[in-house]
Amino acid sequence: MSIKYWKQIVDSLLSLMAGFFVGGIIIWLAGFDPLLFYQGLLIGAFGNLYYFMTTLSYAAPLMLTGLSFAIAARASLFNVGAEGQSYLGALAAVSIGAFLTLPNLAHQLLIIVFAFVLGGLLGGLAGWLKVSRGVNEVVSTIMLNYLSLYVSNYLFTYWLYDPMRAYKTKNIETTAILPFVMPGTDLSLSLFLAVLASFFIYILLWKTPFGYEIRAVGLNPTAASYGGINVRRSMVLSMFISGGVAALAGAFEVMGRFHCMDTELTYIKGYGFDGIAVSLIGRNHPIAIIPASILFAMLKTGVQAVQRYTSVGGRTGVPLELGLAVQGVIIVFVALPSIIDMIRRMR
Amino acid sequence: MSPEQIVHMKGIRKIYPDGTIALRGVDFSVKEGEIHGLLGENGAGKTTLMNILYGLIPPTSGEIYLRGEKVEINSPREAMEMGIGMVHQHFMLIPTFSALDNIILGREPLSGPLTIDRRSARKEIEALMEETGLKVDLDALVENLPVGIQQRIEILKMLYKKAEILILDEPTAVLTPIEVRELFSFLRKMKESGKTIIFITHKLKEVKAIADRVTVLRRGEVIGVRDAKDVEIPELARMMVGRDIKMKIEKRPPSLGEEVLIVKDLWVKDDRGRDAVRGLSFSVRAGEIFGIAGVEGNGQSELVEAICGLRKVDRGSVILCGVDATSMNPIKLYSLGLGHIPEDRHKWGIILDFSVEENSIVGVHRNKKFLNSIGLMKGGEICKWADNIVKSFNVEVLSLKTPARSLSGGNQQKLIVGRELSKNPRVVIASQPTRGLDVAATEYIRDLLLRMRDEGRAILLVSADLDEVMSLSDRMAVMYEGRFTGIVDPEKVSEEQVGMMMGGISIGGSYEH
Numbered sequence: 001m002s003i004k005y006w007k008q009i010v011d012s013l014l015s016l017m018a019g020f021f022v023g024g025i026i027i028w029l030a031g032f033d034p035l036l037f038y039q040g041l042l043i044g045a046f047g048n049l050y051y052f053m054t055t056l057s058y059a060a061p062l063m064l065t066g067l068s069f070a071i072a073a074r075a076s077l078f079n080v081g082a083e084g085q086s087y088l089g090a091l092a093a094v095s096i097g098a099f100l101t102l103p104n105l106a107h108q109l110l111i112i113v114f115a116f117v118l119g120g121l122l123g124g125l126a127g128w129l130k131v132s133r134g135v136n137e138v139v140s141t142i143m144l145n146y147l148s149l150y151v152s153n154y155l156f157t158y159w160l161y162d163p164m165r166a167y168k169t170k171n172i173e174t175t176a177i178l179p180f181v182m183p184g185t186d187l188s189l190s191l192f193l194a195v196l197a198s199f200f201i202y203i204l205l206w207k208t209p210f211g212y213e214i215r216a217v218g219l220n221p222t223a224a225s226y227g228g229i230n231v232r233r234s235m236v237l238s239m240f241i242s243g244g245v246a247a248l249a250g251a252f253e254v255m256g257r258f259h260c261m262d263t264e265l266t267y268i269k270g271y272g273f274d275g276i277a278v279s280l281i282g283r284n285h286p287i288a289i290i291p292a293s294i295l296f297a298m299l300k301t302g303v304q305a306v307q308r309y310t311s312v313g314g315r316t317g318v319p320l321e322l323g324l325a326v327q328g329v330i331i332v333f334v335a336l337p338s339i340i341d342m343i344r345r346m347r
Numbered sequence: 348m349s350p351e352q353i354v355h356m357k358g359i360r361k362i363y364p365d366g367t368i369a370l371r372g373v374d375f376s377v378k379e380g381e382i383h384g385l386l387g388e389n390g391a392g393k394t395t396l397m398n399i400l401y402g403l404i405p406p407t408s409g410e411i412y413l414r415g416e417k418v419e420i421n422s423p424r425e426a427m428e429m430g431i432g433m434v435h436q437h438f439m440l441i442p443t444f445s446a447l448d449n450i451i452l453g454r455e456p457l458s459g460p461l462t463i464d465r466r467s468a469r470k471e472i473e474a475l476m477e478e479t480g481l482k483v484d485l486d487a488l489v490e491n492l493p494v495g496i497q498q499r500i501e502i503l504k505m506l507y508k509k510a511e512i513l514i515l516d517e518p519t520a521v522l523t524p525i526e527v528r529e530l531f532s533f534l535r536k537m538k539e540s541g542k543t544i545i546f547i548t549h550k551l552k553e554v555k556a557i558a559d560r561v562t563v564l565r566r567g568e569v570i571g572v573r574d575a576k577d578v579e580i581p582e583l584a585r586m587m588v589g590r591d592i593k594m595k596i597e598k599r600p601p602s603l604g605e606e607v608l609i610v611k612d613l614w615v616k617d618d619r620g621r622d623a624v625r626g627l628s629f630s631v632r633a634g635e636i637f638g639i640a641g642v643e644g645n646g647q648s649e650l651v652e653a654i655c656g657l658r659k660v661d662r663g664s665v666i667l668c669g670v671d672a673t674s675m676n677p678i679k680l681y682s683l684g685l686g687h688i689p690e691d692r693h694k695w696g697i698i699l700d701f702s703v704e705e706n707s708i709v710g711v712h713r714n715k716k717f718l719n720s721i722g723l724m725k726g727g728e729i730c731k732w733a734d735n736i737v738k739s740f741n742v743e744v745l746s747l748k749t750p751a752r753s754l755s756g757g758n759q760q761k762l763i764v765g766r767e768l769s770k771n772p773r774v775v776i777a778s779q780p781t782r783g784l785d786v787a788a789t790e791y792i793r794d795l796l797l798r799m800r801d802e803g804r805a806i807l808l809v810s811a812d813l814d815e816v817m818s819l820s821d822r823m824a825v826m827y828e829g830r831f832t833g834i835v836d837p838e839k840v841s842e843e844q845v846g847m848m849m850g851g852i853s854i855g856g857s858y859e860h
Contacts, residue, residue, distance in 0.1 A: 004750075207723045209713050216709070220698045226657060226689060227709035228678025 008283055011337045016295075019333025023326035032318050036310050037326070040318075044305025045298040051305070053185035057257065058297035060187075061086070061249040061268070063194040065275025066293050067201050068246035070284040072123070072137075074205060075238035076218035076345075081126055081141025082246035083272025084148035085119035089250030090261050090268055091152045092118050094160050097172025097255065107175040108255065115251035116244035122148060123243020124236055131232035137239070145272070149265065156263040171260045178256035188256030195290060197245060202286040204241075214238045246272060280335035280342075295334070299327045352415070353379040353543050354400065354512060359409035361395055361567075369395040371567040372409070377512070382534060382544045384558030384575065386551075388587055388849060389643055389811045391564040393547045397514045400545075401433040402426040427453075432510030434501040436517050442490035446483050447472065450504045475506050479536050494619075495526035502533070506542075513537070514545045519553060520644060531557050549587070549642045551580050551850030563587055584846025588813060596818045598797055604633030607684075607805045608654070608774045613663035615646070615653040623649035625829035626663070633773065636796065636806040638820030638837070642849055643811045646829040648690060651778045651809055655687045656680050657695075668773055681710050686772030688764055690779040690809070692756075696763040699752040703744050706751045707733035707766050732769070740765030741791070757788030764792055768799065775799055778809045793819060813845065827851045 024034035045055045065082040072079035092115035102110060122144055129135040162170045178189045205211035216224040217234040225231050253268045254261055261267055274296065282292035303323040311317030354377040361370040370392045377383045387393045399406045402420035411418055413429055420426050423433070440449050451468045458464035469485060476482055481499045489497060498518060505513055519527045534544055534557060546558060554561050558575040563586040570586045608631040617623035623646040631637040639647060652658035654665050656677040664673045668684050677687075689695035697706055708717060708729055717728050733747045742761045744754060751759060760780070767775065777796060781789040796819060800806050810816050816823050817837040824831040825848035832848040844854050 004748075203723070207726075209718065209722075209724060212705070212708075212712050212724065216698055216701070219700045220694075222694050223696065223698050223709065226655075226677060226687070226695045227712065228656075228676050228681065230676075 008337070009288075012281070012283070012288075012334060015333045015336050016330070019330035022333065023329045026326055026329065027318065027322070030318070030322055032310060032322075036312075037306060037318055037323075040306040040309030041299070041302035041323075043302075043309060045302035047305070049182075050185055051301065053182060053187040055294070055297045055301045056191050057186040057188070058300050059293045060191040060194040060256070061253055061271045062274055062278045062296050063191075063198060063289055063293035064249035064252070065246050065271050066278030066282060066289040067194075067198060067275075067286055068123075068242045068249070068272075069275050069279035070282070070286060070289060071201060071205070071214075071245065072238055072242040073279065073284045073342075074211075074218045075214045075235050076221075077127065077130070077235060077239060077242075078138050079123060079126070079141055079239060079242045079246075080138055080276065081123060081144050081243065081272070082249070082275045083270075084141070084145035085122050085243040085246035086250035086253075086268055086272050087148045087152045087265055088118040088122055089115040089247030089252075090254050090265065091148075091155060091250075092247065093176070093251040093254035094156070094169045094172065094261050097176035098160065098170040098260075101173065102175060104175045107173065108178065111176055111251055111255060112248065115247040119247020119250075120240040120244035123246070124240035126243075127236035127239025130239075131235050152265060153263060156261060156265070161263060162260070167263050169260045169263065172254065176255060177259060178252060180256075186257050188252070190252035190256040193248075193252065194293075197248065198286045198290050201241075201245070205286065210237075246275070249275070277331050277335055280338045281331070283338045283341075292334075296331070299330060303327050351378050352376045353413065354545075355412040355415075356396070356400065357410045357412065359396060359399060359411075360407045361392070361399065361404070362407045369567055370399075370406070373564070373567065373569050375562055375569065377543055377545060378560070379543055380538060380541055381559040382538055382546055382557055384554040384561035385545060385547045385564065386549065386554055386561055386583065386587055387564035388549055388813065390566070391587075392567040393564055394516055396564070397433060397516065397545065397547060400426070401431060401514060427508050427510070430509060430511035431514070432505030432508060432512070433514040434498065434505065434516065434518065436520060438494075438497050438501055440489045440497055440500060443488060445486050445488055446492070446496075446500050447485040449489055449500055450485075450507050452504070454508050472503060472507060475503060478540060479503075479506065479533055481533050494521045495523070495529070498522070498530070499533075506537075510542075512543045512545065514547070516547045517549070518546070519548065519550065527553075549850060551583050551587075551847065551852060554583060555580065565589065580850070580852065581843045581847060584850055584852075585843045586846075588846040588849065589842050596793070596797070598819075599801060601635045601800065601821045602803070603635055604803055604805075606630040607633050607668050608807060609666040610654065611664045611666070613650070613653065613665065614661040615649045615658060616661050617646075617649050622661070623829055624653065627829070627831065628663075629824065629831070629834070631774065631805040631807050633805045634800060634803045635821040636800050636808055636819050638808045638810070638816035638823040639826050640810065640813050640816040640823055640845070640849065641826035645826045647809050647811075647826055648778070650826070651687075651690065651776055651807075654807075655685065655689075655776055677710060678713065681770055681772075684771075684773035686767035686770050686775040688767050688775070688777040688780050690782070692759055692763055697751050697759055700750055702748045702750055703737065703742070703754070703762060704729055704733040704747040706762060707736050707747075707769075709766065711770060736762065736765040736769050740768075740795075757784050760784055760788065760792065764795060768795070772804060774805045774807070776807045776809070779811065780808070781810075781812065781815060813849075817845075825849055 027034040027037045044051060046052050065086060068082045069079055093111050096111045096114055126137045126140040126144060129140050130137045156169050160169045162168050181187045205215060213229045213234045216229055217231050221231050249271055250268050258267050278289060278293045278296050282288035306323045307317040307320050356375040359370050359373045362368050373396055385393050398404045402422045402425050411420060447469060450472055456464040456468050481503055483496060483499050518530060538544060554575055560572060561575050562572045563570040611628050613624055613627045614622060615624035641647060649658060653660050656675050660674045664671060670683055672680055672683060717724055719725050730747060737744055740761045742758050742765060780792050796806055808816060808819055820837050822834060823837045824834045832853045848854060
């Protein structure tokens with residue numbers, strides 16, 4: 001590993017510490033014990049096997065949406081559409097998982113392919129609009145988020161719903177399920193698939209001419225075209241892959257955790273947007289996104305336990321809202337180095 | 348100093364922080380009410396001198412007198428207050444504002460504490476338009492107006508701000524011939540109304556057509572001041588490009604091979620859709636350097652981009668090594684035998700945040716020898732390739748993994764040149780190959796080009812550095828407004844002829860092999 005990477009890791013760790021420090025000050029100003037707060041946070045996230053598995057189970061979708069953002073960011077595109085793309089993944093998982101009968105493995109594989117293509121087409125559409133009509137991808141992906149939300153919402157409510165229970169779709173067949181790693185916890189094979197995807201994307205971006213082209217386009221499009229690279233094609237393809245990976249997040253949540261979806265999609269809301277933060281924490285690097293997503297998931301689960309843990313001797317603990325505020329502060333701090341990088345590059 | 352001298356700049360020197368000497372003690376004076384031409388080729392210091400007068404950049408030393416009084420001009424605002432206005436080559440207008448709003452920007456008349464009195468402004472501007480003949484639709488948005496009209500708005504803006512001395516930097520560069528005629532008639536009218544005009548140009552005919560007097564600059568020095576009606580064009584040409592000492596480069600006579608690059612009746616448009624290359628035809632043979640000189644912006648960039656597959660060819664064809672290569676993808680061109688040293692290294696040639704290694708394979712990154720059987724890039728092969736370039740072309744780098752950003756300009760250029768020559772090209776297009784480089788790197792790259800020629804490659808050298816073209820080329824052409832004003836033998840051509848060609852006057856006969 002080169003010096004550049006080490007320097008970035010040190011930078012990130014320093015900003016993480018700064019984030020914890022400032023977060024601690026906020027807790028202290030609110031009249032609570034910061035040490036107790038962080039203790040609660042860590043115990044809530046890693047305190048026992050069940051907590052730990054829960055944290056990891058959240059890390060999986062975050063890893064995928066983080067990867068999704070990173071792939072587009074490497075082509076200097078800002079894909080804010082992982083949210084909507086992940087809905088389409090869930091849609092694919094429910095429709096194929098619950099309404100098709102297929103043997104094990106083939107069933108899961110078909111869902112994965114279908115979800116990837118569906119999400120990819122949504123991302124690719126934004127990419128195509130950008131290169132052919134000059135539509136800013138931030139605007140188009142935000143609008144497409146609504147499109148896919150309401151289309152999924154409609155299909156879940158009127159076509160894929162379960163007549164036996166309210167607001168839920170039918171359960172997927174057992175052949176479509178990703179097995180749990182440990183029964184009784186929420187952690188399914190999706191985590192391993194997400195880690196696999198991280199390594200796969202790393203190889204794609206750094207070891208193939210295709211990824212070389214995407215990165216060249218992201219850093220200097222004119223020099224890329226001088227090198228004979230089809231800039232438009234690279235942009236559209238990076239958006240396609242970005243959308244496909246985001247869709248896997250939604251599909252894996254259905255296949256691994258819920259085995260169905262609620263008609264309003266609240267089960268998976270927010271992963272797409274959180275993925276932006278995860279990617280920024282991981283400097284848009286597929287491998288660094290693995291620890292970044294675990295850190296993010298840790299804050300997510302840990303903060304739920306904090307209120308309970310900090311209420312001592314009849315005194316109420318740190319309210320959840322305050323915990324979430326501190327979580328936000330820490331995330332902003334860790335993401336800061338790459339936010340600064342991005343701003344510098346834009347100028 | 349006579350009282351009629353409205354501007355007098357005395358002993359102006361300008362040395363940039365990087366050591367470039369732009370002006371070496373220039374004395375420049377303009378009489379009240381005249382149109383004064385400021386003539387010179389690229390880098391002569393014309394624009395620098397006028398930027399100093401306009402307060403944009405401070406001189407290193409020297410004094411400025413306005414109407415006999417010594418002044419210090421520290422900003423364009425101060426210049427404006429003293430009645431000096433300048434219209435730059437690139438207009439400084441706000442595209443989404445109306446013409447009127449653009450003109451009054453910076454001197455908005457107020458009718459209340461928060462409201463602009465557009466009515467009185469309009470009256471004043473309409474009177475100005477009447478007086479000068481510069482007619483503009485004041486309510487039109489600037490973005491919808493053609494360049495010629497935008498220029499009028501720029502001039503009106505200066506007049507509205509009470510400019511008495513108007514500096515125009517290459518005002519005809521963006522205009523059509525009809526617009527040029529119109530501009531000249533406005534300038535004459537403004538002169539009649541007592542304005543003083545300084546007109547920066549490299550076009551010889553324009554000096555004769557519009558100026559009363561002309562000052563010729565060359566390499567930061569004043570070569571002479573003449574009355575435009577007394578001076579002949581050949582003399583101006585000689586003054587503009589006259590050589591101090593000709594750079595002497597030892598070179599063997601060329602051993603010519605077949606024509607490996609043939610350009611036939613090529614038409615190319617620039618970014619704004621105007622014809623930048625107008626029906627050029629030429630060919631380059633193996634073993635020769637064919638140089639293209641000329642003031643920048645006469646279509647050289649578009650020509651090179653079109654040949655190298657980076658810009659659409661409008662009409663005509665490019666034949667590379669016997670194959671029709673018109674508008675072909677660069678990767679295919681490279682595999683046919685093209686090497687391209689681009690004019691702007693940071694824009695085209697190098698990816699600053701890529702490592703030296705990654706930069707060394709731009710354009711050959713899909714080459715089979717860098718890929719293994721399942722399509723992954725072979726790190727070892729790429730490393731060897733990059734190492735070979737770095738060693739053979741003396742690129743000073745700490746490691747192949749360092750980003751290109753950390754290399755000096757000279758080393759970045761050597762990396763690009765090394766990469767292009769390692770493609771083993773039969774045709775090398777070198778565009779401004781030594782721009783911005785120090786003496787050692789410049790010499791190195793020029794030697795390299797000669798060595799490539801002696802190895803039997805064809806070299807097309809495009810450079811704004813006239814010395815470079817004249818000393819390296821076996822044949823040279825001068826480009827002016829998208830055409831060649833002549834193809835000559837650099838050994839035999841006189842300065843006067845080169846100056847005339849650069850200034851837009853064709854000389855008879857063209858030199859073929």
